[in-house]
Amino acid sequence: GDAAAGKAKAAMCAACHGANGIASVxxxxxxxxxxxxxxxxxxxxxxxxxxxxxxxxxMYGMAAGLSDADIANLAAYYSGLK
Amino acid sequence: GDAAAGKAKAAMCAACHGANGIASVxxxxxxxxxxxxxxxxxxxxxxxxxxxxxxxxxMYGMAAGLSDADIANLAAYYSGLK
Incomplete structure (x- = not known):
């Protein structure tokens, strides 16, 4: 996946999963x-x-609109964060 | 949960999730x-x-036999690993 594209897509995830991938809750x-x-x-x-x-x-609401490419990009983005 | 009790219980998890909580696959x-x-x-x-x-x-096979206490102990154990 493309981490940069994933980062752009991750805006909708950050509220719960944190801007840095560390969950807010x-x-x-x-x-x-x-x-x-x-x-x-x-x-x-x-x-x-x-x-x-x-x-x-x-999570269904979030994932339903994602293409496989979006999913691969989001996975590349978050797995690359430390 | 009790991380020490969780560590003992985690023997059955290590094959896939790694002895140190880093997945083998x-x-x-x-x-x-x-x-x-x-x-x-x-x-x-x-x-x-x-x-x-x-x-x-x-995972159902693994979890089915766990009590809530086992689950809390396993969660304490793995969350404490870094």
Whole structure:
């Protein structure tokens, strides 16, 4: 994925996951330094409604509008943060 | 949670999530330094079958046998790793 494109896309994620990938609320996951392939599979799981409970409904709303390229870019961006 | 009790319980997790919480395979999440409340909610989501796809079936097998105390201890253990 393209981390720079991911950074632009991540504006909508920052409110909960933090501008630096450290979650603003402890019930949300930190994304900084997480494995990119895992981030992709998690985003796709939300997009495919394979996750419910917790904030899954909010995450579906976020993921539904993302293309696979967006997902790869977001994963590259957050995995590259430390 | 009790991180020491969590460490003992984590033996069954280490194969995929690494002895130090850094996943052995990039499609699995790193757990080291992740937020404890998030880890608890994720484990409970697997236990309650609120997650499918990916390795959810394996994670259900792992989580099904965990008590809330085990879950809190595991979350304390992994969140404390860096």
């Amino acid at each position: 402890p019930t949300y996951p930190n994304l900084a330094g997480q494995n990119a392939p895992y981030l992709e599979s998690a985003l796709k799981a939300y997009k495919l409604k394979q996750r419910s409970g917790g904030q899954a409904a909010i | 990039p499609t699995y999440p790193n757990l080291a330094g992740q937020n404890a409340p998030y880890l608890e909610s994720a484990l409970k989501a697997y236990k309650l079958k609120q997650r499918s796809g990916g390795q959810a079936a394996i």
